[in-house]
Amino acid sequence: DAGVIQSPRHEVTEMGQEVTLRCKPISGHDYLFWYRQTMMRGLELLIYFNNNVPIDDSGMPEDRFSAKMPNASFSTLKIQPSEPRDSAVYFCASSLRGSADTQYFGPGTRLTVL
Amino acid sequence: QKEVEQNSGPLSVPEGAIASLNCTYSDRGSQSFFWYRQYSGKSPELIMFIYSNGDKEDGRFTAQLNKASQYVSLLIRDSQPSDSATYLCAVNIYAGGTSYGKLTFGQGTILTVHP
Secondary structure, three states, X not given: OOOOEEEOOXXXXXXXXXXXXXXXXXXXXXXXXXXXXXXXXXXXXXXXXXXXXXXXXXXXXXXXXXXXXXXXXXXXXXXXXXXXXHOEEEEEEEEOOHHHOOOEEOOOEEXXXX | OOOEEEOOOOEEEEOOOOEEEXXXXXXXXXXXXXEEEEOOOOOOEEEEEEOOOEEEXXXXXXXXXXXXXXXXXXXXXXXXXXXXXXXXXXXXXXXXXXXXXXEEEOOOEEEEEEO
16 A cells, blocks of 8 residues: 555645645545644644544634545645644544554645745 | 643663653543654654553563553663654543544654664
8 A cells, every 4th residue: 555645745835825735545544634743832633534524623723724535535634824823744644443543644744834 | 731741852862772751641531552753854653552551562662551650651672873763652532432532642752862
């Protein structure tokens, strides 16, 4: 298996622009997680899905952030409008049995908002 | 108090020594405990998990869990320069029902193994 795939790997955008991050989980994994990592706050869970259904979005910072999972092999995280404080590395991860199981992380998307 | 706390380090040990990484957590309902390693510029990868009190060994790595003290540690024996990385402690709190809970990560401890 190719592992968790994320795109783009790097994104530089200007404040106010819409940003869409994409993730393809490992085939057969029923859980998908979106994390954000910064020096100040570390690795934080934003939202996770089980069988394409959002289960816990309490980590989504505000209404500017939204996430969807239209099918078992694809998810998006959208920021609209983006702000400089959104600059971070965004990771997608997937697992078979949720947080009680090994989570496999994608390579991440490094987002810079100018 | 943070939910999961780690000494951020950096922790520096000589090659061949034992590196000891510590983590405390606040929620007594925590069920599962994980150690992830993250090399600079890379994504986290699982090293070990532990569910029960006591020790769990895997090669040069030993995870130790003490639920009464709310403490989990990772020992790395015969440390190698290739072990130099950030080590993240993660704790799963089981939410009950059909959910498997969610992971909360510590800030990570930077380990440097010098030749």
